[in-house]
Amino acid sequence: VLHATRPLHTAQQCLAPLPPLPEKGGEVRYGLIPEEFFQFLYPKTGVTGPYMLGTGLLLYFLSKEIYVINHETVAAACILSVIIYGVKKFGSDVAAFADKLNEEKVAKALAVKNEAIKDLETAIEQEKKEQWRVEGRSYLFDAKRNNIAMLLETNYRERLLMVYNEVKKRLDYQVAMQNLKRQKEQDHMIQWVEKNVIQSITPQQQKESIAKCILDLKALSKSAQAVV
Amino acid sequence: GPLSKRRLMDVRLGELPAWLATCDFSPQGLLGGVQKAWNSYYDKYINVKRGGPAGISMLLAGYCLLSYGWNYQHISK
Numbered sequence: 001v002l003h004a005t006r007p008l009h010t011a012q013q014c015l016a017p018l019p020p021l022p023e024k025g026g027e028v029r030y031g032l033i034p035e036e037f038f039q040f041l042y043p044k045t046g047v048t049g050p051y052m053l054g055t056g057l058l059l060y061f062l063s064k065e066i067y068v069i070n071h072e073t074v075a076a077a078c079i080l081s082v083i084i085y086g087v088k089k090f091g092s093d094v095a096a097f098a099d100k101l102n103e104e105k106v107a108k109a110l111a112v113k114n115e116a117i118k119d120l121e122t123a124i125e126q127e128k129k130e131q132w133r134v135e136g137r138s139y140l141f142d143a144k145r146n147n148i149a150m151l152l153e154t155n156y157r158e159r160l161l162m163v164y165n166e167v168k169k170r171l172d173y174q175v176a177m178q179n180l181k182r183q184k185e186q187d188h189m190i191q192w193v194e195k196n197v198i199q200s201i202t203p204q205q206q207k208e209s210i211a212k213c214i215l216d217l218k219a220l221s222k223s224a225q226a227v228v
Numbered sequence: 229g230p231l232s233k234r235r236l237m238d239v240r241l242g243e244l245p246a247w248l249a250t251c252d253f254s255p256q257g258l259l260g261g262v263q264k265a266w267n268s269y270y271d272k273y274i275n276v277k278r279g280g281p282a283g284i285s286m287l288l289a290g291y292c293l294l295s296y297g298w299n300y301q302h303i304s305k
Contacts, residue, residue, distance in 0.1 A: 021275060021276055021277050022276050022277070023276065023277050023278060024276060024277075024278055024279075024280075025272060025273040025274070025276040025279045025280065025282060025283060026272045026273050026282070028273070028280070028282035028285075028286065031280070031281050031282055031285045031286075032282075032285060032286060032289050034282075034286075065304065066300075067296075068303055068304060070303070072303075076292075087281050091280075091281070095278065099278070102277070
């Protein structure tokens with residue numbers, strides 16, 4: 001929340017992007033006197049006016065010794081001639097070099113700008129792709145729901161199986177117990193019966209039965225011999 | 229526009245004293261005036277894409293004249 005107790009937007013609005021620099025500077029004649037001066041004097045004195053003015057002023061300064069001619073004048077003349085010769089000869093080269101430097105700077109800035117634009121465009125593409133992916137959300141959730149349902153089903157069946165197994169084990173135990181009990185009872189009863197029967201066989205009965213067996217065997221052997 | 233807001237070049241010759249009266253001659257005012265003058269000169273002759281020798285040569289010429297004027301007493305002996 002902006003507590004605006006001071007007035008906003010009071011400074012001059014800065015134009016962005018900045019307006020481009022002008023191509024050429026103000027016109028200057030002979031490198032020293034701006035064109036405006038010549039244009040200023042043109043309506044009254046025509047084309048030669050400023051030159052006449054200059055010549056007159058020069059002669060006036062010289063004659064009245066406002067401008068004295070001494071050794072410095074010669075030095076100034078030599079220096080000026082050298083400077084003018086240098087500028088005339090190497091001016092264009094220096095200008096081309098400076099222009100090249102400027103070009104490189106501008107190209108670098110442009111490259112950065114294009115890079116940024118390209119990155120943003122790829123970001124936009126990816127964003128659109130993500131938005132397209134969002135549409136597939138329903139399928140994703142269906143698959144997840146199916147997964148979970150399957151997990152639940154599996155778990156339920158496992159537990160069901162476990163319950164079944166436990167119950168069966170307990171019932172088998174009961175059945176085994178009953179079988180064991182009956183078995184034991186049977187065995188016990190058979191043994192008891194056999195013991196009693198053996199006890200009841202008197203010695204005399206044993207002799208009689210052995211004699212009967214021998215007679216039977218003889219009879220059998222006779223019938224067997226006859227068959228052979 | 230009003231007299232005080234006009235630049236020096238747009239002031240007519242007869243209005244010059246009146247225009248001078250509206251000027252701000254305090255130190256800040258003078259400094260502001262110098263700053264504006266330098267900014268206008270700079271934007272016109274130096275801060276361009278393809279400048280020439282004109283920008284600094286006029287400054288150097290002005291400096292020559294000024295130093296000659298300061299040393300005139302010494303030179304004219």
